[in-house]
Amino acid sequence: MSKERKMTLTIPREEYMSPGHLACQGCGASLAMRLALKGLGQRTIVCIPACCWAVIDGPFPHSSLDIPIYHCAFETAASSASGVRAGLDMVGDTETTVLAWAGDGGTFDIGLQALSGAAERNDDIIYTCYDNEAYMNTGIQRSSATPIGAWTTTTPVKHYKKERKKDIIGIMAAHGIPYIATASVAYPEDMVKKFKKAREIKGTRFIHVFAPCPAGWKSRPEDTVKLARLAVQTGYFPLYEIEDGEKWTLNLKVKERKPIAEYLKLQGRFRHLKEEEIALIQQEVDARWARILKNCGL
Amino acid sequence: MKKVIMGNHALSYGAMLSRAQVIAAYPITPQTQVVELLSEMCADGTLNAKFIKVESEHSAMAACLGASLAGARTFTATSAQGLALMHEMLHWAAGGRMPVVMGNINRAMAPGWSIWTDQNDSLSERDTGWIQFYCSSNQEVLDTVIQAFKVSEKLMIPSMIILDAFALSHTYEVVEIPEQARVDQFLPPFNPPWRLTPDDPHAFGGLTSPDHYMELRYKLQKDMEKVPALVEETGKEYEKLFGRYLGQVEEYLCADAELVFVTSGTAGYTARVAVDELRQKGIKAGNLRIKLFRPFPFEKVRAILSRVPKVAVLDRNISYGHHGIFYQEVKSALYGQPSAPLVFGFIAGLGGRDITRDSFQEIADYTLSKNKAEEEIVWIGVKK
Numbered sequence: 001m002s003k004e005r006k007m008t009l010t011i012p013r014e015e016y017m018s019p020g021h022l023a024c025q026g027c028g029a030s031l032a033m034r035l036a037l038k039g040l041g042q043r044t045i046v047c048i049p050a051c052c053w054a055v056i057d058g059p060f061p062h063s064s065l066d067i068p069i070y071h072c073a074f075e076t077a078a079s080s081a082s083g084v085r086a087g088l089d090m091v092g093d094t095e096t097t098v099l100a101w102a103g104d105g106g107t108f109d110i111g112l113q114a115l116s117g118a119a120e121r122n123d124d125i126i127y128t129c130y131d132n133e134a135y136m137n138t139g140i141q142r143s144s145a146t147p148i149g150a151w152t153t154t155t156p157v158k159h160y161k162k163e164r165k166k167d168i169i170g171i172m173a174a175h176g177i178p179y180i181a182t183a184s185v186a187y188p189e190d191m192v193k194k195f196k197k198a199r200e201i202k203g204t205r206f207i208h209v210f211a212p213c214p215a216g217w218k219s220r221p222e223d224t225v226k227l228a229r230l231a232v233q234t235g236y237f238p239l240y241e242i243e244d245g246e247k248w249t250l251n252l253k254v255k256e257r258k259p260i261a262e263y264l265k266l267q268g269r270f271r272h273l274k275e276e277e278i279a280l281i282q283q284e285v286d287a288r289w290a291r292i293l294k295n296c297g298l
Numbered sequence: 299m300k301k302v303i304m305g306n307h308a309l310s311y312g313a314m315l316s317r318a319q320v321i322a323a324y325p326i327t328p329q330t331q332v333v334e335l336l337s338e339m340c341a342d343g344t345l346n347a348k349f350i351k352v353e354s355e356h357s358a359m360a361a362c363l364g365a366s367l368a369g370a371r372t373f374t375a376t377s378a379q380g381l382a383l384m385h386e387m388l389h390w391a392a393g394g395r396m397p398v399v400m401g402n403i404n405r406a407m408a409p410g411w412s413i414w415t416d417q418n419d420s421l422s423e424r425d426t427g428w429i430q431f432y433c434s435s436n437q438e439v440l441d442t443v444i445q446a447f448k449v450s451e452k453l454m455i456p457s458m459i460i461l462d463a464f465a466l467s468h469t470y471e472v473v474e475i476p477e478q479a480r481v482d483q484f485l486p487p488f489n490p491p492w493r494l495t496p497d498d499p500h501a502f503g504g505l506t507s508p509d510h511y512m513e514l515r516y517k518l519q520k521d522m523e524k525v526p527a528l529v530e531e532t533g534k535e536y537e538k539l540f541g542r543y544l545g546q547v548e549e550y551l552c553a554d555a556e557l558v559f560v561t562s563g564t565a566g567y568t569a570r571v572a573v574d575e576l577r578q579k580g581i582k583a584g585n586l587r588i589k590l591f592r593p594f595p596f597e598k599v600r601a602i603l604s605r606v607p608k609v610a611v612l613d614r615n616i617s618y619g620h621h622g623i624f625y626q627e628v629k630s631a632l633y634g635q636p637s638a639p640l641v642f643g644f645i646a647g648l649g650g651r652d653i654t655r656d657s658f659q660e661i662a663d664y665t666l667s668k669n670k671a672e673e674e675i676v677w678i679g680v681k682k
Binding site (some may be wrong): 043047065075082114117118121 | 300319320322347348350351353354356357358361362363364365366367368369370372386387390463493494495496498499500501502503504505506507510
């Protein structure tokens with residue numbers, strides 16, 4: 001008789017997000033919230049600025065989350081969270097985790113000043129950017145998180161985005177905050193682990209979550225997890241952590257990176273790219289990968 | 299205890315005595331001493347509060363709102379450009395019913411750069427849903443802060459305490475600093491009807507359809523309408539404990555007046571001296587200083603001004619393409635009243651130019667010699 005094999009379920013069964021939310025089919029951002037809250041637990045307060053999640057949660061008087069939400073102004077995810085933290089401390093609640101949950105526009109662009117301020121003060125908050133690489137809630141306009149080569153409604157095919165994606169992790173690392181991590185909805189165990197870890201650290205913690213957007217990327221909803229996985233396997237979005245601005249750790253060692261073309265070809269936003277342009281993007285991915293390996297001492 | 303303090307420090311003492319729990323602020327001239335003193339108070343333990351040293355006024359207000367929603371009493375202070383930068387968050391505060399109390403030092407808007415007083419900064423925020431108090435002495439500043447917390451927290455509407463740059467902010471006066479125990483008796487700890495807590499999770503400020511939005515605004519207006527009576531009530535309660543009455547307006551010799559100045563801020567103080575001088579010359583002048591500007595004290599203004607033949611409204615501000623803002627408001631309050639006076643509008647003192655007793659003499663001469671203003675706006679002391 002063969003031994004019964006038991007698989008350990010590392011992802012908590014508890015759900016803090018209910019069905020009935022307003023996300024599109026295949027939304028990476030909704031998956032990201034579900035997993036993040038599994039890591040953080042119910043004693044969490046989330047500050048959500050203008051972004052897809054301002055809508056996904058559901059209209060007044062409904063909410064799809066079992067935790068309190070403060071819908072705050074676009075550029076104030078970090079400053080609102082700092083205020084909530086201070087307010088909770090003063091009324092005697094030092095246990096509840098305060099989470100800022102913003103899109104790439106609210107993080108890389110309009111909210112960067114407030115985020116930098118909170119990080120410099122090392123305010124005790126977890127700031128998460130769920131990155132779908134453009135202003136998706138307003139209908140796919142380029143942000144400074146939009147990658148080079150991409151089509152958006154403000155970078156039409158004839159003038160597709162020529163500028164590189166802003167290095168938000170580099171910016172946050174320069175602040176020397178205690179914890180920075182990248183996470184992907186295609187690697188739920190890694191992601192939940194990182195949120196759990198972040199919860200136990202004091203100070204400003206920054207988690208950059210890669211969240212594909214079928215509507216904006218012109219990809220198939222059923223390819224969301226596949227795309228997120230390819231982003232990691234190609235080295236486009238490596239999974240790593242930076243502690244205290246100095247200690248870099250690569251969480252997933254990709255032995256043979258897949259060519260970036262495999263990732264790009266599943267998305268309509270890159271359809272116009274020619275071979276030589278894809279080759280340039282490959283070069284850039286390679287260079288960034290090499291930099292990250294070096295920083296991780298590999 | 300009596301102390302000689304500057305107007306800015308009257309704000310700080312007001313916030314301290316009110317036991318503000320979270321302060322988030324950014325420096326700007328001429329407000330800076332307000333938060334410098336509060337910062338010291340937090341550092342030496344005089345005040346048990348968290349002081350968040352934010353990187354902009356926008357973040358200052360955003361942080362105050364987060365703290366307020368978490369259930370903490372919050373205070374900040376700013377001026378001019380800083381207030382303008384906060385504009386979006388001022389709507390957020392009132393719309394979200396977060397009773398923050400803020401000091402604003404009236405400073406003229408740039409360009410050209412000016413650090414001197416006028417009211418265009420705070421009056422540009424007239425329609426954001428904040429209660430606005432205009433002060434004319436350091437004692438009034440301190441007393442109004444304490445009163446404002448009480449009014450604001452009862453109705454869940456934020457308050458702005460406004461004072462003139464330099465003319466009050468940097469002017470030292472004798473101020474009676476109330477005893478903490480008696481302030482505590484007047485102002486209990488903040489206990490909001492709702493708050494951010496995982497024990498009772500709610501979503502605040504989410505997407506609101508046309509089916510619900512209008513009712514939220516209707517409720518805000520209905521509660522705004524309760525402010526004048528509440529200011530009278532809390533004023534009387536304050537008077538019992540501290541011997542000073544606050545109220546919506548300050549009426550000076552209006553009862554038998556043939557001419558009443560309508561003023562606000564420190565110009566309202568100068569006006570009283572001008573009234574005394576005019577009376578010595580046999581002119582029956584009076585002064586109505588408006589302290590509560592939002593909500594507008596319609597009933598008080600109508601009751602007082604309907605008795606007099608002529609009214610001269612002095613504005614240290616302008617709504618370009620229209621007129622002085624207090625002039626507009628006074629006229630709208632008096633429109634259709636059975637015995638409405640003749641109302642003249644004057645603009646003076648923009649960008650910190652002095653408003654003196656002579657300014658009021660000029661205004662009185664003009665108003666008493668005419669049955670109608672010859673110009674839509676009468677400018678005082680402008681080099682044309």
